[in-house]
Amino acid sequence: MLTQAPKGTQDMLPKDAHRWQSVEANMRRICALAGYREIRTPMFEHTELFQRGVGDATDVVQKEMYTFCDKGNRSITLKPEGTAGVVRALIESHMYADALPAKLYYVSCPCFRYEKPQSGRLRQFHQNGVEVFGAKDPSVDAEIIDIARQLLDAFGIAGARLKINSIGCPTCRKAYLDKLRAYLEPKLGGLCKTCQERFSRNPLRILDCKEDAEKLADAPSMLDNLCPECAAHFEKLRAYLDAMGIAYAIDPRIVRGLDYYTRTVFEYVIDAPGGELTVCGGGRYDGLVEELGGPATPGIGFGMGVERVLMAQDLCGAAPKTPEMYDVFVVTMGDEARMEGVRLVRELRAAGLKADLDHAARSMKAQFKYANKLGVRRVIVLAGDELAKGVVKLRDMQNSEETEVARGEIVARLAARD
Numbered sequence: 509m510l511t512q513a514p515k516g517t518q519d520m521l522p523k524d525a526h527r528w529q530s531v532e533a534n535m536r537r538i539c540a541l542a543g544y545r546e547i548r549t550p551m552f553e554h555t556e557l558f559q560r561g562v563g564d565a566t567d568v569v570q571k572e573m574y575t576f577c578d579k580g581n582r583s584i585t586l587k588p589e590g591t592a593g594v595v596r597a598l599i600e601s602h603m604y605a606d607a608l609p610a611k612l613y614y615v616s617c618p619c620f621r622y623e624k625p626q627s628g629r630l631r632q633f634h635q636n637g638v639e640v641f642g643a644k645d646p647s648v649d650a651e652i653i654d655i656a657r658q659l660l661d662a663f664g665i666a667g668a669r670l671k672i673n674s675i676g677c678p679t680c681r682k683a684y685l686d687k688l689r690a691y692l693e694p695k696l697g698g699l700c701k702t703c704q705e706r707f708s709r710n711p712l713r714i715l716d717c718k719e720d721a722e723k724l725a726d727a728p729s730m731l732d733n734l735c736p737e738c739a740a741h742f743e744k745l746r747a748y749l750d751a752m753g754i755a756y757a758i759d760p761r762i763v764r765g766l767d768y769y770t771r772t773v774f775e776y777v778i779d780a781p782g783g784e785l786t787v788c789g790g791g792r793y794d795g796l797v798e799e800l801g802g803p804a805t806p807g808i809g810f811g812m813g814v815e816r817v818l819m820a821q822d823l824c825g826a827a828p829k830t831p832e833m834y835d836v837f838v839v840t841m842g843d844e845a846r847m848e849g850v851r852l853v854r855e856l857r858a859a860g861l862k863a864d865l866d867h868a869a870r871s872m873k874a875q876f877k878y879a880n881k882l883g884v885r886r887v888i889v890l891a892g893d894e895l896a897k898g899v900v901k902l903r904d905m906q907n908s909e910e911t912e913v914a915r916g917e918i919v920a921r922l923a924a925r926d
């Protein structure tokens with residue numbers, strides 16, 4: 509127990525750190541180019557925020573939340589997703605009163621869901637995401653879809669497929685849900701248990717069911733029942749995506765199933781051994797800010813699971829190469845050389861080179877062996893005789909060639925990466 513991480517959690521080990529860092533760096537770069545600014549919100553919030561913000565009827569709130577009572581007897585929940593906290597912060601800081609749209613992003617936000625751990629499903633995972641407030645035009649829907657596309661391309665998972673749908677607004681959806689219920693009711697006995705549970709509280713989610721997909725192939729589609737405004741919004745989104753050259757498929761089964769989700773919903777999926785894997789999911793939530801006590805403000809966002817991105821990279825053979833740990837390693841012989849070595853390493857690092865020397869009192873031979881093990885390509889050898897002459901040896905570890913370089917020139921020479 510003591511030496512085993514809790515079920516559904518993962519360590520991010522140093523051997524994979526470059527992968528996380530690269531995902532985060534791409535997120536920051538691509539978001540900044542489009543004028544998005546970073547936001548970080550607490551890891552826990554009042555439970556009520558998620559009950560209202562994610563929705564009482566969702567699986568997340570019904571079954572998956574990490575909720576506990578703190579010492580002040582408040583009900584606290586570890587955040588299961590990124591949006592609700594961001595909306596709370598928008599309202600609390602009055603950001604909605606600044607110049608809109610407010611374009612925000614978050615990086616490696618820890619999320620907690622009490623799910624059955626399995627491939628691609630963790631209890632602590634991390635999301636990169638964006639949220640935009642105060643923009644109604646579908647150009648912003650297209651913009652965030654494009655940001656996700658650019659990210660996936662940068663991650664080497666260009667094969668991820670985009671699926672889009674519109675789930676309308678509360679008005680046209682209400683009429684549609686009546687039609688959907690009337691269609692589902694006679695079939696209910698033949699559907700899976702989850703679908704039966706969802707029938708009264710969240711019928712839209714039944715369309716999402718993998719098990720019953722075939723039985724419901726002829727279900728009425730929200731797209732055929734959109735009001736003129738929602739239909740125009742969807743048409744315009746498609747036109748923007750076409751103009752941007754972004755390929756998509758319309759999938760009427762992509763639903764988010766919350767009252768305040770409105771209009772655009774989308775997912776990026778890849779093929780995985782167990783079926784399709786959703787790497788990114790997003791949508792418009794024009795009713796959410798108001799629902800949480802702020803002024804009516806349209807919103808839209810997506811969440812992209814970092815662990816799923818890494819999984820997708822592995823599946824596509826797109827995992828980035830491990831970067832070299834050091835540009836140069838300093839091997840020393842004798843106490844005097846070691847003192848000089850400590851100085852030299854400091855100079856090398858100051859010049860922007862990744863450098864180190866032995867810290868384990870190894871023999872010279874063992875220092876070379878260690879440098880080899882680390883895959884270091886260049887070694888500087890400091891030994892008494894040469895030092896007295898004011899030179900060091902620069903050794904190429906691939907072909908074992910050695911050249912003498914003046915001690916005073918070695919740093920500049922390596923910094924110039926000749």
Ligand code: ATP
Binds near residue numbers: 786
């Ligand atoms: P799924 O259909 O896979 O359960 P979801 O609809 O619950 O996903 P969202 O709430 O839209 O997921 O979360 C956004 C993204 O976060 C997902 O697309 C996925 O990449 C990631 N994600 C969600 N749940 C988990 C989890 N338990 N473990 C790892 N990643 C997750």
Ligand code: MG
């Ligand atoms: Mg889920």
